[in-house]
Amino acid sequence: MRYAGHAVLAAVVLFLIGPFLVIAAAGLSAGDTLTFPPQGLSLKWITAVFGMENFRQSFVLSLWLAVGSTALALLFGVPAAYGLARYPVPGRDFMRSIVFTPVIVPGIIAGLALLRHAVIPLGLPVTTALILAHTVLVVPYAVRVVTASLEHLRTDVEEAAVILGATRTGTFFRVVLPNIRNGILAAFILGFVTSFNQVPVSLFLTGPGITTLPIDMLASMEFVYDPSIAALSALLALMSMAIVMIAEKMLGLSRYV
Amino acid sequence: MSDRNFLTIEKLTLAYGGTVAVKDLDLTIAEGELVALLGPSGCGKTTTMRAIAGLIQPRQGRIVLAGRDITHVRANKREVGLVFQSYALFPHLSVFENVAFGLRLRSVARDELEQRANEAIGLVGLKGFERRLPRELSGGQQQRVALARSVVVRPRLLLLDEPLSNLDARLRLEMRSELQRLQRDLGVTMIYVTHDQSEALALADRVIVMRDGRIAQQGTPADIYERPSSVFVAQFVGFENIFKAGQWPLPDERDIAALAWRPQAVVLGQGPHQGRVLGASYLGDAVEYLIETPGGLVKAQTPASARRFALDETVSLDLPLASAARLAGQ
Numbered sequence: 001m002r003y004a005g006h007a008v009l010a011a012v013v014l015f016l017i018g019p020f021l022v023i024a025a026a027g028l029s030a031g032d033t034l035t036f037p038p039q040g041l042s043l044k045w046i047t048a049v050f051g052m053e054n055f056r057q058s059f060v061l062s063l064w065l066a067v068g069s070t071a072l073a074l075l076f077g078v079p080a081a082y083g084l085a086r087y088p089v090p091g092r093d094f095m096r097s098i099v100f101t102p103v104i105v106p107g108i109i110a111g112l113a114l115l116r117h118a119v120i121p122l123g124l125p126v127t128t129a130l131i132l133a134h135t136v137l138v139v140p141y142a143v144r145v146v147t148a149s150l151e152h153l154r155t156d157v158e159e160a161a162v163i164l165g166a167t168r169t170g171t172f173f174r175v176v177l178p179n180i181r182n183g184i185l186a187a188f189i190l191g192f193v194t195s196f197n198q199v200p201v202s203l204f205l206t207g208p209g210i211t212t213l214p215i216d217m218l219a220s221m222e223f224v225y226d227p228s229i230a231a232l233s234a235l236l237a238l239m240s241m242a243i244v245m246i247a248e249k250m251l252g253l254s255r256y257v
Numbered sequence: 258m259s260d261r262n263f264l265t266i267e268k269l270t271l272a273y274g275g276t277v278a279v280k281d282l283d284l285t286i287a288e289g290e291l292v293a294l295l296g297p298s299g300c301g302k303t304t305t306m307r308a309i310a311g312l313i314q315p316r317q318g319r320i321v322l323a324g325r326d327i328t329h330v331r332a333n334k335r336e337v338g339l340v341f342q343s344y345a346l347f348p349h350l351s352v353f354e355n356v357a358f359g360l361r362l363r364s365v366a367r368d369e370l371e372q373r374a375n376e377a378i379g380l381v382g383l384k385g386f387e388r389r390l391p392r393e394l395s396g397g398q399q400q401r402v403a404l405a406r407s408v409v410v411r412p413r414l415l416l417l418d419e420p421l422s423n424l425d426a427r428l429r430l431e432m433r434s435e436l437q438r439l440q441r442d443l444g445v446t447m448i449y450v451t452h453d454q455s456e457a458l459a460l461a462d463r464v465i466v467m468r469d470g471r472i473a474q475q476g477t478p479a480d481i482y483e484r485p486s487s488v489f490v491a492q493f494v495g496f497e498n499i500f501k502a503g504q505w506p507l508p509d510e511r512d513i514a515a516l517a518w519r520p521q522a523v524v525l526g527q528g529p530h531q532g533r534v535l536g537a538s539y540l541g542d543a544v545e546y547l548i549e550t551p552g553g554l555v556k557a558q559t560p561a562s563a564r565r566f567a568l569d570e571t572v573s574l575d576l577p578l579a580s581a582a583r584l585a586g587q
């Protein structure tokens with residue numbers, strides 16, 4: 001029994017990190033075509049991707065998109081989480097489930113719906129559409145993570161502030177916000193990573209010349225056969241892992257998800 | 258001349274949705290008085306304090322503080338302090354900033370702010386702890402911070418909701434006398450909520466006993482301790498032998514529902530009644546006996562130096578009418 005358990009565990013781990021190892025190995029290839037196992041090891045493709053202009057542009061857009069949409073999502077998400085946690089809003093459970101819906105609806109459907117019913121009818125520019133879509137995508141994470149950290153803050157602490165003379169708004173800024181700071185930071189990191197790696201929603205909304213990095217990579221794969229995509233993928237995966245690991249160390253990110 | 262009707266509560270009714278927690282409560286407290294609100298868990302003590310502080314709106318009734326009707330005044334404008342059972346310190350602020358919180362909201366000038374905050378911190382004996390965070394303090398120290406934070410803004414009325422219930426027994430005694438000293442030094446009017454009768458009796462000028470959202474009895478500690486007016490209050494303050502009028506060993510007396518004796522008031526070894534010793538426990542300075550009588554079980558306490566009785570021994574006993582509390586109602 002024990003050996004069977006270990007075998008299953010090993011299989012799961014292999015299944016989870018195997019793809020990353022294959023990609024990383026392919027990206028470190030010394031050869032000129034994408035193969036596994038790699039034809040010798042070198043860093044030449046890793047260094048090469050930093051020189052590719054199109055990737056540099058889409059990387060910058062993805063970065064801005066991730067930062068901007070996460071910030072916007074928090075601007076809506078934090079007050080929403082607070083309201084849902086503290087006030088007996090009628091239909092609270094219903095609203096909760098609505099806020100959480102995009103987590104359940106597959107991104108590809110959300111992207112298509114946004115394109116058909118918002119972007120095209122309203123004639124939104126590509127960047128606006130992207131920002132909006134990613135914000136909508138990240139809001140549920142923001143609400144969920146901030147809700148979790150609000151549960152650690154006792155309501156009587158807020159009442160104490162009111163009794164000492166603070167208004168409701170004053171209490172929010174002086175007491176609530178400082179105490180959920182780590183939750184907000186955690187939400188920011190999760191939102192950033194989610195937006196940055198997002199494919200399905202962006203797929204429908206990107207246009208010529210304006211595209212996010214993952215979409216750009218997807219498109220390049222159709223006509224580029226060298227290991228640069230693998231090298232870039234490995235780098236991005238490393239970046240995401242590093243961000244999440246640092247956040248876990250500093251904030252205990254796993255408490256919130 | 259202090260105001261005898263400093264706080265007046267009239268016909269206060271408080272409810273959570275459909276459940277009424279406090280019903281038609283009338284209460285008057287004089288300026289500078291220390292009143293204990295005593296009652297078992299769930300009788301509505303916290304609810305009453307929260308209504309006076311403005312954290313819940315009454316369904317009915319009026320609250321008047323220092324001549325001003327505050328029934329509809331917001332909690333942050335009431336000048337009422339509240340010390341929570343859980344302390345409710347601001348976790349992200351140091352001891353100093355916790356205490357200074359109310360002063361900052363009042364835009365007190367920097368010099369005065371520092372002076373007043375430091376004075377309050379000194380008053381509760383926490384000099385040297387100014388920079389600590391609440392989580393770096395013991396329960397007793399957190400309680401002191403909560404106290405300093407409340408008094409530093411000079412509330413007209415200070416409410417304390419079971420402030421010592423989370424402390425161990427020794428610390429509780431220590432804090433109890435400190436609270437008394439603090440109240441005397443500041444002269445602040447105080448309502449002290451507790452479910453512990455000894456705390457209420459030791460601290461307060463006046464004790465108000467609550468039951469099911471109503472006042473069961475109020476009076477001086479001696480009134481409550483020696484002359485409970487109902488079975489409920491008698492039980493609450495330690496009268497363990499309660500017999501209905503007409504029931505053994507009592508004559509039928511009119512106007513009296515029951516008579517009650519403390520275990521110490523029961524006389525053993527002589528008297529008109531007979532009983533059998535069912536149990537004896539040694540309490541150090543006394544021995545407590547459980548005695549079976551025709552009218553039910555009687556609890557008696559005799560000094561440890563007095564004659565001892567053996568298990569199953571038949572003893573004479575007396576329940577002297579002179580030392581009984583006469584209870585008018587349930």
Ligand SMILES: Nc1ncnc2c1ncn2[C@@H]1O[C@H](COP(=O)(O)OP(=O)(O)O)[C@@H](O)[C@H]1O
Nearest residue numbers: 273276278296297298299300301302303304305
């Ligand atoms: N938030 C609440 N919602 C519903 N009922 C409550 C709430 N708080 C207290 N109660 C009820 O009101 C009554 C009085 O409670 P409380 O004032 O907390 O009593 P105490 O402080 O004397 O223990 C209890 O029956 C309690 O169950």
Ligand SMILES: [Mg+2]
Nearest residue numbers: 299302303304
């Ligand atoms: Mg209570």
